[in-house]
Amino acid sequence: MIGGTSLAGGVGRITGIVIGTVILGVMTSGFTFLGIDACYQDIVKGGIIVAAVAADQYRQRRRRKA
Structure with missing residues (x-):
């Protein structure tokens, strides 16, 4: 998300x-x-997070297809 850690797992820095x-x-x-x-x-901050x-x-789905 914003800090670089995916909701699907991964490593944040x-x-x-x-x-x-x-x-x-x-x-x-x-x-x-x-x-x-x-x-x-x-509202704007929430929109950016969403x-x-x-x-x-989207990026995770594209990575799984490839």
Whole structure:
């Protein structure tokens, strides 16, 4: 997912977790700077996490077919 560890198993790395955390932190700071309501911030962050999970599932399916 965001930190680099797949829901289907695998190995996560500290660098992936740090990069994912930094990305979400920068997004939160940017949204706050722009004056976007916290409710909308959560919706966007949730959408990004859902998109990351969907992309990971798609990648796992393609890997199994090959």
